[in-house]
Amino acid sequence: MNKNKKTLIKVSVAFGLLPFLILPSLLFINSKPKSLNLIRPHGFDVYDNQNNDKEAKTRKLLDILIETVFSDDKIRQQEFIKKQEENKNQLLLQVKDLSIKYLKSKSDNDLKNLKDFYSENCLFMLQNLNKFELHFLEYWKLESKKGKELHSNSFLESIKKKEKPKNNYVFLDSYLEKIHPGSENEDLKSLSIVYLKKDR
Structure with a gap:
């Protein structure tokens, strides 16, 4: 007890x-x-699933892209960023106008103007992906040089016969996931090829 x-x-x-x-x-x-x-941990990029972290990650990826493109000219880099940031509304109206012109005419000249706009304002485009609708035009192929085709006839015939996607694609947001420099950069000294990943 x-x-x-x-x-x-x-x-x-x-x-x-x-x-x-x-x-x-x-x-x-x-x-x-x-x-x-x-x-x-220090020295590592850690992101959670919150939108503010996605935004920070996208901003960092775009900074890497700009550093890659303007690696040798910091003054041009700053001018480019300033132009893209200050003229957002004007650029949006301009691309809308160019898109409407192309959709009405379907001319090569209007398409060239639209492509030139995209090339000159790539930062604006990447920051505003959710405001654009992607419309399929044609399957990509290498441009022929001096009348010489760079693809086989069977390949060219197969892409002519292949059905084009009918649905346009719209991004829900403008967040990017990954940036990867192209292996082509070793051969192309005057160009920088960069691959961007969006939406897994």
Whole structure:
């Protein structure tokens, strides 16, 4: 009976002290919930699924793209960024006008003007992907030089026969996922080829 009494006293004391041990822990956790988050390691890019992190990641990827394109001319880089940032509304109206002209006429000249606009304002385009609708025109092929085709006749025939996608594509947001320099850059000294990944 003595052993049972001692065991009962020990268990009662343990349960009696338990609230005094748990209460300070709970108060500490509730007072500093943000300080208990995992610490992000230095030197690594860590993003969660929040839109603000997607936006920061996209901004960083676009900065890498601009650094790659304007690596040798910082003044031109700053002028380009300034032009793209200051004229957003004007650029949006301009691309809308060019798109309407092309959709009405379907002429090569209007298509060239639209492509030139995209080339000159690539930062604006990438920052506003969700405002554009992608419309399939034709399958990509290498341009022929001096009348010499760079593809086989069977390939050219197969893409002529292949059915074109009928649905246009619209991005829900303008967030980018990845940037990757092209392996072609080793051979092309005057150009920078960069691949961007959007929506897995």
